[in-house]
Amino acid sequence: MKHTRTERSLAYSFLTLTALVTIIPLLIALFTSFKGDEEFSLGGMTLLPSSWHPENYSRAWEMADWGLFLRNSAIVTAAAVGGSLVLNLLAGFTFARIRFPGRTPLFLLLLLGLMIPSQVTVIPQFIIMKSIPLFGGNDWLGQGGNGWLDSYWALIVPELAGAFGVFMARQFYLQFPKALDDASYIDGAGYLRLFFSVYLPLSGPLLATLGIFKFVSVWNDFFHPLIYTNSPGMRTVQLGLQVFRGEHQVQYNLLMAASLLVSIPILILFFIFQKQFIRSMVSTGVKG
Amino acid sequence: MNRGWNRIVPYLMILPNYLIFAVFVLAPVLWIVYLGFTDYTILQPSEWIGGRNYERLFKDTLFHKAIINTIWYWIGTIVPAILLGLVLAALLTMKIRLLAAFRAFIYLPGVLSSVAVAMTWLWLLDPLRGPINGALEAVGIEGRNWLQNPDTSLPSVIVIGIWTGLGYAMIVLLAGIQGISESLYEAASLDGASGPQRFRYITVPLLKPILLFLFITATIRSFQVFDLVYILTGGGPANSSTTIVTQIVGASFQEYRMGYASSMAVFLLGITLIVTMLQYWLGSRNTTTE
Numbered sequence: 001m002k003h004t005r006t007e008r009s010l011a012y013s014f015l016t017l018t019a020l021v022t023i024i025p026l027l028i029a030l031f032t033s034f035k036g037d038e039e040f041s042l043g044g045m046t047l048l049p050s051s052w053h054p055e056n057y058s059r060a061w062e063m064a065d066w067g068l069f070l071r072n073s074a075i076v077t078a079a080a081v082g083g084s085l086v087l088n089l090l091a092g093f094t095f096a097r098i099r100f101p102g103r104t105p106l107f108l109l110l111l112l113g114l115m116i117p118s119q120v121t122v123i124p125q126f127i128i129m130k131s132i133p134l135f136g137g138n139d140w141l142g143q144g145g146n147g148w149l150d151s152y153w154a155l156i157v158p159e160l161a162g163a164f165g166v167f168m169a170r171q172f173y174l175q176f177p178k179a180l181d182d183a184s185y186i187d188g189a190g191y192l193r194l195f196f197s198v199y200l201p202l203s204g205p206l207l208a209t210l211g212i213f214k215f216v217s218v219w220n221d222f223f224h225p226l227i228y229t230n231s232p233g234m235r236t237v238q239l240g241l242q243v244f245r246g247e248h249q250v251q252y253n254l255l256m257a258a259s260l261l262v263s264i265p266i267l268i269l270f271f272i273f274q275k276q277f278i279r280s281m282v283s284t285g286v287k288g
Numbered sequence: 289m290n291r292g293w294n295r296i297v298p299y300l301m302i303l304p305n306y307l308i309f310a311v312f313v314l315a316p317v318l319w320i321v322y323l324g325f326t327d328y329t330i331l332q333p334s335e336w337i338g339g340r341n342y343e344r345l346f347k348d349t350l351f352h353k354a355i356i357n358t359i360w361y362w363i364g365t366i367v368p369a370i371l372l373g374l375v376l377a378a379l380l381t382m383k384i385r386l387l388a389a390f391r392a393f394i395y396l397p398g399v400l401s402s403v404a405v406a407m408t409w410l411w412l413l414d415p416l417r418g419p420i421n422g423a424l425e426a427v428g429i430e431g432r433n434w435l436q437n438p439d440t441s442l443p444s445v446i447v448i449g450i451w452t453g454l455g456y457a458m459i460v461l462l463a464g465i466q467g468i469s470e471s472l473y474e475a476a477s478l479d480g481a482s483g484p485q486r487f488r489y490i491t492v493p494l495l496k497p498i499l500l501f502l503f504i505t506a507t508i509r510s511f512q513v514f515d516l517v518y519i520l521t522g523g524g525p526a527n528s529s530t531t532i533v534t535q536i537v538g539a540s541f542q543e544y545r546m547g548y549a550s551s552m553a554v555f556l557l558g559i560t561l562i563v564t565m566l567q568y569w570l571g572s573r574n575t576t577t578e
Contacts, residue, residue, distance in 0.1 A: 011379040019393040091305040100298040124316035161308035220401035259407040
């Protein structure tokens, strides 16, 4: 495909302009996080700090229990990613490769889940969490306590059953030839061994796509921690950041440092796995 | 294979996933429809009140405001994001050098959490010392309190929504354009079609299914807008930027009017289902006519 020189230079200028517009707010945030308090109060308008203050990061770190928030986010994200991959792949494999009575209606029912926004189910989910028997001070009828509310369970368990993950896994496993299954059955393997020894080793791209999708959506989740937790000890990084801003609102250099701090895992993931990341976002139709 | 023990193994393999799905998605959907007909609060047992929540919903001027704001947010974010995303995607397929860098930079705001995005813009838009007002004053325009002024609160949130959503639109469309056969463009070039003409007569028509997919996913997502609004403006000032989900959360988890909030959630569910049906209907019509 040929393009004239004018076309190409117009393309470059437009792309550069747009990239600048999108990236400048982030650069301002980055450089602001290194500015000193005094430069701040003078209201200087330079992009770069007049003197660099990397200690802003340790100051911001000490002003809130970031270690705890990071630990909470790491536990919840790791459990949600690991657990959902196992459950979704296993179910997706079963729907794709095994015939059993009721397979189609069960799968169609699961597909309905794709259409349901989590903001719609949050009220009943909250009541269900509160009524889980024998947890959080509840008796066996689910009365008297807080159930799963304000615990890791509330943030992890609903993330495990993604209709979307099962759908993607089924699409992925449908593309293999039937001969692959037959060879394994002749060797005397059962369904589970077929999955673990034949299909799981072939699932690399699927694991990357779904894993990144889940990691980003759980790590960045603000809505569910906001509603399901209330004690400071259960805060995730996103919730912690919002509380930090409420307490230290005017110290924007520290607020920017904290914002970058909680974004580091996502940024590392993005720059290392850019190709898989983009594939994941395109196929999922979900923003990170 | 389908004998004895093996008959139930497939069910056991989908059971963990299905059980969680049933408890945390299916049951809540049925339950929210029921709750919408009750006066449930978390503090007292619920009573069936028929359609009274919905009668109130139709008269609730605050909820009307939330719907109108959500519609503005929807139009205000997806039209610019899709149009600009289309242009950017088309430019990126011109065998551009540094393609990966352009793509990464434009997409970057989309990977950050809504909280981090909101914090960045709280600083940029800060009325006293923020860079945006500072830059405006430098060229002689008086700055204002963007997020706390009823005239500019929603437009500010919309601009931020475009900033975070543009990269996604661009990347989906880029994948779509890359799927179009190169030979079509070569044939058009031989016939003397210019770049803009090829874009108009090859790229856009062949991209219709992807545009539909993007339109639907972006629409559904924009109707769920909450985090940005909650952090940046709290829905204010004077409810000038409140949205459907802000109202649901406010009514249920701040005022404990769970029954009433449920009727709002059913409204949101209804819109989402209609839009999804539209996708199937338009999608199947496209494949049968072309």
